[in-house]
Amino acid sequence: MNFKNLNLINPIIRAVTEAGYSKPTEIQEIAIPHILEGKDIIGCAKTGSGKTAAFAMPILQLLKRHTPEHKEIRTLILTPTRELAMQIEEDLGIYSKYLPLSQLSIYEGISTGSLLAALRKRVDILVATPGKLLELDNQRHIDLSKIEILVLDEADKMFDLGLVNDIKKILKQTPQKRQALFFSGTMPISLKKFAETTLNNPVNITINPGALTAQAVKQSVYFVQKENKADLLIDILRKKDSIKSLVFTRTKQVANKLVQQLESVGIFAAAIHGNKSQEAKQTALDDFKNSRINVLVATDTAAKGMDIEDFPYVVNYELPNVPETYVHRIGKTGRSGTERTAISFCDTEECLDLKNIQQLIGFTMPVSLFQK
Template structure:
């Protein structure tokens, strides 16, 4: 059995991850870590929930530990598309660096800039950032990117899909050309791969599962149901006692908010998390969901990538995404780390083509469930 020590990780990191409950490296970890430690650029493609963050975090910490400069300077920059994911990555770095003299900070929009400025005055070795807030802070001369040694684009496809490509190009001009660059994502469409080849220097490709595959541990199915009947079906599913916790996806903030009210009227307490919610509200909803104060969380795709919950038995696609890769990310919230999971999708007449595109991408025809009105 391959262990973390076999990957030539130093004892402080092995000790920290062992205490955090990691018993052995996942496939993406043992495939990518040796290349990163060797200073190679990486294009890493693996399903959501397979340990991509640890796959780049552990070797980065080891590379930074090798030499610590006298001056305080940001040495690693991790770009990520959402606030939730930035917070999650910062937390993970904190766990893995428990026994190392290295510090990390996440900066993102939607919250007061004051607290982030105060944190930036202290030593920051690893900065996790959403592109917009990072450019604001650089523009105000609060951040200097001239000493960056390692750049990571996490969820690269989603970031560039969300219109961040121009921001990323601006940031690339601000950091040294001589650097190590790591691309990690669950999907790697052709246009993203082309962009990666421009950014990276002779990259090693690490693909541990077929691109856009879904975990075998997730049981997928679909209901054909008209739009006006979706809420009734959702209430019926949520009222059954077979599953404790459910994450429900909608396309829009409006539908997410509307569903919270409709479920509340049926005696099902839920919370919504989307881009219009304040950071405090989003974190409170996520915390209540993790602690089982509420058993239903309704999310839009913008919020999906930062939801990292070990025990999430069910995902419901109340509305199908019109980008097939998004389906992979959504259902990747369940069935993580080998656990069993269920993914139920609702498909109305207008969504038939979306379902067809999703099934073509994943190479799998979902079994159809019957809806009784």
């Protein structure tokens, strides 16, 4: 199965191919055809399964299919937190690279003035947190009456955060005749009942999390100062010798600098991030597959969809500030019977990130100490 088999249009296929996606995940394979047919969806799959692309790609195609001149918001994607809204915004930018569609994100921390200016222009897709959206709606700055597609992403988290009443208020502002998509990591009874009374004859999709569960990976954390992280990584990689490793950084600047530091001590590595050309990314992946290098340093966006299934070792050089991203990362560990290991480096500024990650995965990682 590939993306062409899902009847996605060439601009989307081209964009996701350039981003390193090679084949759809299970949730994408099942959900995309139903969404393209205009059906409502209740999708339940664990973090790391590719839920965002499962709804984002077909939505882009549906919007491209009919592109009238308009100033109304056509699609609303609700998500519980600012960080998740930013992540969806980034993903949409990747998938819509070759499409003439506009998007806007509304979340806490953005000035109302800048949002009002953007709202006066064409908005095909609005990504929003419920609280900030209601703030603008109460001030009569938002019109949701022409919404064609509504998405609730991470719906269970919105319920956990007590946002259900906000969601109900927002839904009342949208037309009854619309396509609605609910995606969630879990499906408690209360959420399922709410979805079934809100959606129109929805298709239920539940994906067995299988190897995506965090507990299936051997995990540990090192508490280390930021300036000592490179030395710790070099020490670990030397001890592991030829083990293939994927190292995650938050930014492309850190990724580039880290590759230079590794190569200065004889550890051959390559960086993959958004500033790299598709040719450069493919060369790095080919070198890795053919064991010309054993270390890939990647940002989260660049690592999505990479066509490599055997990373025995994943290193979180910098912890992500979105806990779900951590599960995406460790999902890259060896999936063909090899031992699966993920280690994380945590400096003093990342302790809250670590706490949030451990709360999400449901256990406390064993701690190792680095003595320089």
